Amino acid sequence: MTDTVVAPTLRQPRRVERLVTGQATSDGAGVKLTRVLTHDLQFRLDPFLMLDAFGSDQPDDYIAGFPDHPHRGFETVTYMIAGRMRHRDSAGNEGLLQNGGVQWMTAGRGLIHSELPEQEEGVMEGFQLWLNLPAKSKMLPAAYRDIPSAEIPEWHTEGVTVRVIAGALGEVAGAVQRPDTLPLYLDIHLAPGATLAVPLPAGHNAFTTTYRGEVLVGDTAVPVKRMAILANDASADGVLLRNAGTVEARTLLIAGQPLREPIVQYGPFVMNSKAEIMQAMTDFRDGRLA
Ligand code: MN
Numbered sequence: 001m002t003d004t005v006v007a008p009t010l011r012q013p014r015r016v017e018r019l020v021t022g023q024a025t026s027d028g029a030g031v032k033l034t035r036v037l038t039h040d041l042q043f044r045l046d047p048f049l050m051l052d053a054f055g056s057d058q059p060d061d062y063i064a065g066f067p068d069h070p071h072r073g074f075e076t077v078t079y080m081i082a083g084r085m086r087h088r089d090s091a092g093n094e095g096l097l098q099n100g101g102v103q104w105m106t107a108g109r110g111l112i113h114s115e116l117p118e119q120e121e122g123v124m125e126g127f128q129l130w131l132n133l134p135a136k137s138k139m140l141p142a143a144y145r146d147i148p149s150a151e152i153p154e155w156h157t158e159g160v161t162v163r164v165i166a167g168a169l170g171e172v173a174g175a176v177q178r179p180d181t182l183p184l185y186l187d188i189h190l191a192p193g194a195t196l197a198v199p200l201p202a203g204h205n206a207f208t209t210t211y212r213g214e215v216l217v218g219d220t221a222v223p224v225k226r227m228a229i230l231a232n233d234a235s236a237d238g239v240l241l242r243n244a245g246t247v248e249a250r251t252l253l254i255a256g257q258p259l260r261e262p263i264v265q266y267g268p269f270v271m272n273s274k275a276e277i278m279q280a281m282t283d284f285r286d287g288r289l290a
Contacts, residue, residue: 010197013240014206016220017231022053028066028115032056036209036227037129039265044229045205046258047132047181049074049270053211053225055081055125062124065116070289071107072280073138073270075131077176077185078103078115079165079252081211083124089113090290093144100149102165104176108133110280110289111142129254134180135261135272142290147175159194163187167255169198183256190215190243190250198253199238206230206239206255213249216242222251230255 020041022034037051056062065085078085084098089105090112097103097115105113117124133140147165155162155172164174167184174185182204188196190213200206208217209227218240222228230239243249262272269280283289 010199010236010238010240012233012236013197013218013238014200014230014233014236015218016222016228018229019220019222020227020229022225022227027052028069029064031064031066032061034225036127037207041229042263042265045207046260046263047183047256048205048207048254049130049132049263049265050128051130051209051227051254052128053209054127055123055211057123059121062117063120066114067116068112068114069268070110070112070280070284071105071268072110072283072289073276074107074133076103076105076107077129077131077165078105078126079129079187080126083122083126084118085124085126086116086118087113087144087146089142089144091142091144095144095146097146098149100152100163102147102152102175104145104147106133106140106143108137108142109139110283112290127252129185130270131178131181131183131256132259132263132270134259137180138271138276145176151175159191160196161189162196163189181256181259184254186253188241188251188253189248190241191248192243192246195240195242197238197240200230200236200255201257202232202234202236204255204257205232206253208239208241208251208253210249210251213243213245213247215249215251216244217251 165185
């Protein structure tokens with residue numbers, strides 16, 4: 001086993017403020033999933049509103065999918081680790097999301113879409129993150145981008161592979177950049193003994209969620225299916241991740257600049273006020289949302 005320590009080294013790694021166990025739930029037409037980032041953490045983890053993890057080899061857990069439903073006011077980022085999901089929306093976009101690919105959808109002023117499995121058996125595994133939009137962008141036209149796995153930039157060193165979905169790691173710019181929230185979205189694979197230091201601005205809210213093995217975040221062991229919320233100590237300059245186990249460990253590291261605007265969510269609508277939510281519901285009912 002060789003240790004890999006990556007420059008820049010950190011003066012003071014962030015500590016884990018809290019470990020969170022996700023909540024088992026179902027959504028759509030009955031897809032079983034784990035809500036890792038729940039409603040009560042929306043302010044703490046601003047600009048992130050929700051993170052769902054799904055993973056099963058039992059078709060009954062995923063086969064019904066997510067039939068037509070609306071969104072307004074934020075973005076959804078779906079990362080498929082395994083499986084095939086078909087997206088169709090009211091703007092005429094259609095895409096097949098599969099094996100390591102990302103779909104970055106900006107709901108903006110509104111769209112109606114479906115997310116349906118295109119497999120009848122086998123493993124379906126992935127994550128859906130909800131990223132808030134600033135007030136000034138909530139009513140912009142909807143947008144949509146499919147990013148196949150081969151187009152996701154990767155950063156490599158011995159024992160470490162990082163898939164840079166958003167933001168940047170060192171010289172490697174991710175597939176997506178967002179100026180208002182500066183999201184960092186990394187899928188980090190650590191061989192046994194490997195260590196990775198990732199610089200993070202102290203003011204950015206950040207968390208990890210382990211999805212294979214166990215990851216040491218600073219001094220705290222984060223087991224599979226747990227989220228670690230990273231403290232925002234002003235003197236800390238990043239996060240130190242290490243695999244002290246004997247099998248490969250994988251974690252998502254997600255961080256961003258908070259918007260510090262009011263958050264009002266009603267189901268698939270996330271706006272800044274109750275009046276705007278009422279408007280979204282009226283627009284949807286009257287066929288003016290999308
Ligand atoms: Mn959706």
